[in-house]
Amino acid sequence: MAVVSHNTGTGSRVKGIEGGAEAPSSIRLFTYNCWGLKYIAKHRTERLQAIGRVIATTVPTPEIVGLQECWTQDDYLTIRKHTRHILPHGKFYFSGIFGGGLAILSKWPIVESNMVRYPLNGRPTAFFRGDWYVGKGVACATIQTGSRREDVVEVFCTHLHAPYEREPDDSYICHRTAQAWEIARLMRQAVERGHAVVGLGDFNMTPSSLAHDLITTHAPVQDVWKALHPDSSLGAASHPLEKERRKEIPNARYNLEENGATCDSVLNTWRWSKQQQKQLFRGEEITIDPTTPDPRAKRLDYIFFGNGFSESLRSTQWVIDSAQVGMTNRHPDLNCSLSDHFSVEATIVRLPRGLAAIHQDQAKASSTHEQTTAGALQSLTNASLHPTLYTSYNPSPTSSLVPVPVTRTPSPQWPSTGSPIFQACLSPSRYDEILTLISSYMAREYRQRRLRLGHFLLSIAVSIICFIGIWWTNHPGWSFLLVFVSTINFGGGVIDGLIGGLFVGSEIRALKEFRWEISQAKCMAEESINGESGVVVSTGEQGTDENKTLGLKSLENENKRVEKEKELWEKVRGSEEYLGKENVRRGFQ
Secondary structure, eight states, X not given: OEEOOOOOOTTOBOOOEESSOOOOSEEEEEEEEOOOOTTTSXXXXXXXXXXXXXXXXXXXXXXXXXXXXXXXXXXXXXXXXXXXXXXXXXXXXXXTTTOOOOEEEESSOEEEEEEEEOSOOOOTTOTTTOTTTTTOEEEEEEEEOSSSTTOEEEEEEEEOOOOOSOTTSOTTHHHHHHHHHHHHHHHHHHHHTTOEEEEEEEOOOOTTSHHHHHHHHHSSOEEHHHHHOTTSOSSOTTSHHHHHTTOOOOBHHHIIIIIOOOBSOTTOGGGSOHHHHHHHHTTOOOOOOTTSBOSSOBOOEEEEEEOOGGGGGSSEEEEEEEEEEEOOOBOTTTOSBSSSBOEEEEEEEEEEHHHHHHHHXXXXXXXXXXXXXXXXHHHHHHHHHOGGGOOSOOOOTTSOOOOOOOXXXXXOOOOTTSOOOOOEXXXXXXXXXXXXXXXXXXXXXXXXHHHHHHHHHHHHHHXXXXXXXXXXXXXXXXXXXXXXXXXXXXXXXXXXXXIXXXXXXXXXXXXXHHHHXXXXXXXXXXXXXXXXXXXXXXXXXXXXXXXXXXXXXXXXXXXXXXXXXHHHHHHXXXXXXHHHHHHHHHTOO
């Protein structure tokens, strides 16, 4: 067997595997947010070096790795230096002004890659948050795992827009939902090409979110953790849907092993109080009991998997074998967590079709009393290889440490119609939520546009007044002050004018496209309920009555949602008319 590969640029292709190499019978997947913000993230260089070493010694060995927040190429090369012997192929993706922070590493050649930017991705005015400047998107890689043409896995690594407030008050929830729609489209198209699909990354969403529902419905993929742990949490313990479930506040161990929590865990030192962090960096030993209540921990990092259309024609099928939360280790010298997130790791295996169906039934039956050893197995394995790295999480003496394949679940199947077009949708009421969200956000943007263009016109008037004042005044001090005020005022006005006239206009057009696509999906859902189409209607995975039932309750609430949406759209149309009249009057059209 011969392999020809090199680091590829955006949209480039390289030669893949030659000879009669057989495709693997299993693939180990790995996703991790490295928290590598240059100049901002503490101990960035030391932590990323340790991350490379731990990935290289992780058992089972990762074979496809997706990294997020690996912002600099130097940090990427540091990780590559430690992992090249197990992951000889890799791609660092360039995007935006400061880079997208995405990278993909692979055991097999990356034969094609490209970077797809999100149409909606924050606002340039929020420079202190940076999402717009890094050009977030989807890092795409086509990986050739064997010599046959169909031995291909398409990998999509992403980092969705960060939430800065709690939902539903998060002002960026509309952007994040649109981004989920975009990556769902990319994964669906890959499946239609007949390829196995892996979507991984920091999605900044909870399993109860609109974004999660869009991905798992409009792309024929499974959330691997949810497939193995169907009763896992829908968010942090304080989330309203979690409160409705009336479960006890989980402890740290349960959150790792059953809920798959990767963020805000009490075991992560970067989520500790400032006082605890100061004590830690002074060299004081601080240990956290795994039975400590962990009310804030939640799952933000995901691995999604789906079989390609051609997989349904084969005698074998990829199935999900296991999933764990990993990278719970601390740095050997600094004693801090390696990142502010934990990793998600999963294994998929190829099984005969009949056996895969049996495992699907077993997974449903075993999920109530069997669970993987999650971070415990990973941390214990790493501890045996690098004892100094293991200082954070100790499994209880009763924990099983035998890696048995107890929860194998087949990935979603294509409809048996023979059509390569994937058709599935949410309930109409769920789409109404998205449409209401879009309408509300568009009304906000129209208002922002008026204010910014108004500021631009006002700045022109103020500058003219200042120059008139300079003409009439004979005092040098007053002249200098008026020139200074005019310059600062006009500069700010021009910036606002550019943002209001160019950026907001582009954002509104992207929102209109998103609105149209969601409206079409809603129409398909309504037709399926009325029996006018063969579309499969999904109820989502939230676990609430509204999402579990597509009956009369959803239809009864629909009129109220539509009325609310109409009211918002009246405001939007009024804003459009007003802005159009103003632009005509002031010579902008």
